[in-house]
Amino acid sequence: MLKVATAPHMFSPLDTKRLMRDVVIALMPAAVVAVFFFGLNALTVILTSVAACVMWEYLFVHYLLKQKSTINNYSAIITGMLLAFNLPATMPLWMVLIGAFMAIVVAKMAFGGLGKNIFNPALVGRVFLFISFPVQMTMWMKPNWHDFFNTDVQTAATTLGILKHLDASSSATSLTHEVEAVHDIPNYLQMFVGYTGGSLGEVSALALLVGGAYLLLRRVITWHVPFYYLATMLILTSAMWLLTDDVRYEPLTHLLSGGLMLGAIFMATDYATSPMSVKGKIIFAIGCGLLTFIIRFYSAYPEGVSFAILIMNAFVPLIDKFYYPRVYGTGRK
Amino acid sequence: MIKTFSIGGIHPDKHKITAHNPIIDAGLPEYVYIPIKQHIGTPAKILVKQGDKVKVGTLLADSDGIVSADIHSSVSGEVVKIDNIPDAFGYDEKMIVIKVEGDEFEASIDTSSDIVKDIPFSVDEIIQKIRESGIVGMGGAGFPTPVKTTIPEGKKVDFLIVNGIECEPWLTADDRLMIEKAEEIVVGAKILNKILGIQNAIVAIDENKPEAIEVVRNITRRYVGVNVCECQTKYPQGGEKQLISAITGREVPSGKLPIDVGCVVQNVGTVFAVYEAVLKNKPLFERIVTVSGDDCAQPQNFRVRLGTPASFLIDKCGGLTQKTAEVIFGGPMMGHTVINLQAPITKLTSGVLLLSEKETHRPDMMDCIRCGKCVDACPIGLRPFLIGVYTRNNMIDELKDIHTMDCIECGSCAYICPARIPLLDYCKLGKIEIRKKQKG
Numbered sequence: 001m002l003k004v005a006t007a008p009h010m011f012s013p014l015d016t017k018r019l020m021r022d023v024v025i026a027l028m029p030a031a032v033v034a035v036f037f038f039g040l041n042a043l044t045v046i047l048t049s050v051a052a053c054v055m056w057e058y059l060f061v062h063y064l065l066k067q068k069s070t071i072n073n074y075s076a077i078i079t080g081m082l083l084a085f086n087l088p089a090t091m092p093l094w095m096v097l098i099g100a101f102m103a104i105v106v107a108k109m110a111f112g113g114l115g116k117n118i119f120n121p122a123l124v125g126r127v128f129l130f131i132s133f134p135v136q137m138t139m140w141m142k143p144n145w146h147d148f149f150n151t152d153v154q155t156a157a158t159t160l161g162i163l164k165h166l167d168a169s170s171s172a173t174s175l176t177h178e179v180e181a182v183h184d185i186p187n188y189l190q191m192f193v194g195y196t197g198g199s200l201g202e203v204s205a206l207a208l209l210v211g212g213a214y215l216l217l218r219r220v221i222t223w224h225v226p227f228y229y230l231a232t233m234l235i236l237t238s239a240m241w242l243l244t245d246d247v248r249y250e251p252l253t254h255l256l257s258g259g260l261m262l263g264a265i266f267m268a269t270d271y272a273t274s275p276m277s278v279k280g281k282i283i284f285a286i287g288c289g290l291l292t293f294i295i296r297f298y299s300a301y302p303e304g305v306s307f308a309i310l311i312m313n314a315f316v317p318l319i320d321k322f323y324y325p326r327v328y329g330t331g332r333k
Numbered sequence: 334m335i336k337t338f339s340i341g342g343i344h345p346d347k348h349k350i351t352a353h354n355p356i357i358d359a360g361l362p363e364y365v366y367i368p369i370k371q372h373i374g375t376p377a378k379i380l381v382k383q384g385d386k387v388k389v390g391t392l393l394a395d396s397d398g399i400v401s402a403d404i405h406s407s408v409s410g411e412v413v414k415i416d417n418i419p420d421a422f423g424y425d426e427k428m429i430v431i432k433v434e435g436d437e438f439e440a441s442i443d444t445s446s447d448i449v450k451d452i453p454f455s456v457d458e459i460i461q462k463i464r465e466s467g468i469v470g471m472g473g474a475g476f477p478t479p480v481k482t483t484i485p486e487g488k489k490v491d492f493l494i495v496n497g498i499e500c501e502p503w504l505t506a507d508d509r510l511m512i513e514k515a516e517e518i519v520v521g522a523k524i525l526n527k528i529l530g531i532q533n534a535i536v537a538i539d540e541n542k543p544e545a546i547e548v549v550r551n552i553t554r555r556y557v558g559v560n561v562c563e564c565q566t567k568y569p570q571g572g573e574k575q576l577i578s579a580i581t582g583r584e585v586p587s588g589k590l591p592i593d594v595g596c597v598v599q600n601v602g603t604v605f606a607v608y609e610a611v612l613k614n615k616p617l618f619e620r621i622v623t624v625s626g627d628d629c630a631q632p633q634n635f636r637v638r639l640g641t642p643a644s645f646l647i648d649k650c651g652g653l654t655q656k657t658a659e660v661i662f663g664g665p666m667m668g669h670t671v672i673n674l675q676a677p678i679t680k681l682t683s684g685v686l687l688l689s690e691k692e693t694h695r696p697d698m699m700d701c702i703r704c705g706k707c708v709d710a711c712p713i714g715l716r717p718f719l720i721g722v723y724t725r726n727n728m729i730d731e732l733k734d735i736h737t738m739d740c741i742e743c744g745s746c747a748y749i750c751p752a753r754i755p756l757l758d759y760c761k762l763g764k765i766e767i768r769k770k771q772k773g
Contacts (some may be wrong), residue, residue: 001620002657002659002660002670002671002672002694003658003659003670003671003690004670004672005659005695006755006757006758006761007665007666007667007668007669007742007744007747007749007757008665008666008667008744008748008757009659009661009665009666009668009670009688009692010345010665010666010688010692010693010748011694011695011696011747011748011753012343012345012347012721012748012749012750012751014706014749014751015696015751015752015753016699016702017750018751019702019751021702039480066377070761073699113700113701114702115700115701115702115703115752116700133630171453222709223540270704271702271704271705272702274703275705276703276704276705276708276716276718277705277708277716279711281705308392324716325340325708325711325714325715325716326340326714327582327587327714327715327736327739328340328463328574328578328585328587328712328713328739329574329584329585329586329587329588329589329713329714329739330586330587330736331586
């Protein structure tokens, strides 16, 4: 029997499910690195976070909305992984459950589900936990790949934490103290592969770049947001570094530490919470970079990526309203 | 330098499986069904009646007004019926049914295969010949060619663009025509050059037709005023507006015509028909049709007499199978599904595609995930997702403000949408609503 259908009669093989599955695949290298350096704790946190996000979404859609379950589109898995990537390995699991609730139920489903949320769900979960449980959220485990079962957990400071400490102590304490603290900063190679204290998914720039390359190759994301975000940070820190000769602005350290890579590649590129046009994406990314810079250097927090992206998320509707492609035949600029 | 348009575009699978199949004659069916309207504008006035004997090339219906076109017989035989008959899409159209007897041509038609290179006619004579041959834009729009080549007072032409892009997947009719009739097309371009008073015809061919590019380029070396321009393979490169911007860097202003930026665009099939009309006295009664698709057993490029039922061609290619899900006139991006297989091939039918469910399956629509792929894909720079939202909510003034009327209906947005939102349908519906409101 023949069908009657409207044009077009062929479709791109890229559908929502495949896009989301590709993001999960792209997050895998970072997950593997996290488990390698932080052992069983990391695995437990990641699995708990994913399971909790899927569970909250299922419960919400099934019992509250009484609709067909949406968990098979992989988006809850992505949120779960990204949330875990923003947590320390030693995070108590009941807190992970609360974070997942904030991410899925409050930040995503309450707004209408996939595509309708204004703020990045994983970041909302993270920031909620960060504000509610500041002690647990800033307890960083020292990476140790000889100790999968975490029998001997030692804590370590994050690179950005050390830099912030320099900031606070520079006027008050002696110069020798400063030199010692600088000595604790991991070298570039350590930062690049992820041998440093920090949240699970953010430590390894290498793993994140591999995932990012996969997303570009599969045409899941375009290069604009990661490029302009990282470039903005690089330019601002380089300028300050050259002007002040202050080790706190060391540009490569900033590029490789904290949540910058994770944020630029996986969080700021989130479809629902970033602008739709190329022009808009560039403005959004530059805004993220600028805010990250400001928060990292002029606020009380050592890390600014989460807040920067969330703040820019709020501007997305406005950016979309004013920045869109020029319509053909309406005059060139 | 390989040129292309700068805004949007997509890269669907090409499926040009018939690119190396030479054009073969489809042969004569038992009956032909010739619609008196195969163009944009008013239907032609019927000149024959039931029982009349006609030859190949006999005028059956005369153009009614400026925006109309003559209709000629494509076979010799007897007019057995003139009636409303459902066309390919189920709409009743007035058609002249001719029972085929032999294959006798009108004496005036030059049936030899010699290539005539001299153009001994004046501009007015050429236009008259084109008008009397019933030529319309064969790329799909069906706009009567004499209207397009008559330049309004005060307008100046800089470029004649011969459109050999054929960016729709599967179709290879234009590709084969360029390979096999390159010189005729170049002479046809010279004829149009003469009418337009220019020496600047550009045959645009996309990169995935290397053979056509080589053949046509070799011939243009011997002719002044006709050149080949290689374009990137990208959909919808063959769209009039996209082609003009690719080749000239100019943009047709919103709501204006190509002539307003000094361009006239003609499909290669049309240019070939102009050559045959002017120098061979041959009216438009046949065209090249690609029969292809993933469910077509023996895909071919046919030379088909207009009015031949689609089923006649489909049977020649192995017929339908249990798996055939859609039969399409035209390409898979902009073509229409056929509901009546007895319906005739017309001046505008560039292809007949037999596609399986696997190829045409449209999964259930999901929620927009705001990925922005439709915005990146739109070759006009529109925001299809927003057109969808406004159409759903009947926000007609807003639809107009975001230039919905400029949509060329290429379907790139609906092709690319990962949530399978029927964005093209929303665009078409939105345009209908805007027109309705304008009429009051």
